[in-house]
Amino acid sequence: MRIKFIFQVSLILLFTFSCTSNGNENINSQTVYPEFGPEIEVIINGLSVDAMEPFISPDGNYLFFNNLNDGINTKLYYATKVNDSTFNFVRELTGANQSETPHLDAVADMDVNGNFYWTSTRNYPTELNNLFHGTFSFGNINDIGRVQGDFNMNTPGWLVMDHGISLDGQYLYFNNARFDDVNCLGPCETTLGIAKKINAFTFSTLPNSTTILQNINDQNYIYYAPCISSDYLEFYYTRYLKGEITSNTIFEICIAVRSNPMTSFSVPKVLFSETISNLIEAPTLTVDKNIIYYHKKFDDSYKIVMRFRS
Structure with a gap:
């Protein structure tokens, strides 16, 4: 959940010049x-x-999104x-x-059965588990409640910033x-993990979550916006190098793959990849994996863009 993060990053552009750079990976x-x-x-x-x-x-008929993610009047x-x-x-x-206001309701997710998930500042910080579920119709x-589980840090300052639910x-x-x-603009530190569903409202972190993501989690980066493909073989997310955010900071949409789930x-x-002047974030994939959607900054506004798989 990027509370005030995007808004703060955008303000930097008012006082700095932007330049472009290309991110490279040793793959x-x-x-x-x-x-x-x-x-x-x-x-x-x-x-x-x-x-x-x-x-x-999952059926491709609905596009969910939120407006400006400033944590003041952010809606789905x-x-x-x-x-x-x-x-x-x-x-x-x-x-x-x-x-x-002020409030934030953002970052939509839904499985094939219509179980809907999003992050919300409802009653925060009195209640620290900020991931919610409901049924879309x-x-x-409807049937709104908090998602429970050991993945919730339940520590002031720590939030479930983002999430991605598997198709099933x-x-x-x-x-x-x-x-x-x-001390930080945006999140100070992040980590990605995987939890398995125990019942309708509860998930438990996989014992081998760290091992599955060992090539992805890196303390040098800030991570968010995870998205898992329908076949569990492709994992998409956004990242940038930890440290002061400037006009040179590069935001990257990344993918990691595997041949077996x-x-x-x-x-x-x-x-x-783009610098913050053309900020890109938050990939989502169609079930057939043929289209990727994400948002991008255009001048003074954010819009959704897409690409077809080659």
């Missing part, structure tokens, strides 16, 4: 990574706010599909959004992040 030449074509802007007819943190529903919305790059804006996602989120709903890819507004992921590869 295993024996590993086969997918490739994607040119970037295409997604049109959401009738939308008048920023569009960030996209999630495409949805649009319906016209074609792969065009959607019609519908409205707010009823039931998911808080009514009183015709633009409404059995595995939660979580991102724990520590925030300290005095029971094994560890490969060394990651950078798919796309």
Whole structure:
């Protein structure tokens, strides 16, 4: 959950000059990574706010997203599909959004059975587990509750910043992040993990979670926005180097792969990278893996873009 993070990063651009750079990875030449074509802007007819943190529903008919992720009046919305790059804006996602500011309701996820997940500042910091679940039906989120489990740090300053649910709903890819507004812009440190579903409301961290992600977690980076493919073989996420965020900071959308869903992921590869002037984040993948969506900064607003798999 990027509370005020994107807003703070954007302010940097008002006082610094931007420049471009390319991220390089020392990747295993024996590993086969997918490739994607040119970037295409997604049109959401009738939308008048920023569009960030996209999630495409398993059936491909709904595009979920939130507006500006400033932690003040951040809400979840949805649009319906016209074609792969065009959607019609519908409205707010009823039931998911808080009514009183400041608040944040963001980062949509949903499994094939309509179980919906998102991050929320409801009653924070009185209650520290900030990942929520509900049931999606015709633009409404019902049966709302908190997701329980040992992946919740339950420590002031630590949040489930982001998450990715597997298609079958059995595995939660979580991102724990520590925030300290005095000493850090955005999260001070992060870690990715995997938890298995125990019941409708509870997940438990896998004993081998660290091993599965051993080639991905690196203390030199800040990680967020995990996304697991429908076949468990491709893992997407966003990262940038830990430290002061400047106009030269590069944000990278990365992928790690594996040939078997029971094994560890490969060394990651950078798919796309941009400095904060053209900030890119938050990949989401269609079930057939043929399209990747993410958001990008254009001048003073954020829009969703897409690429077809080559």
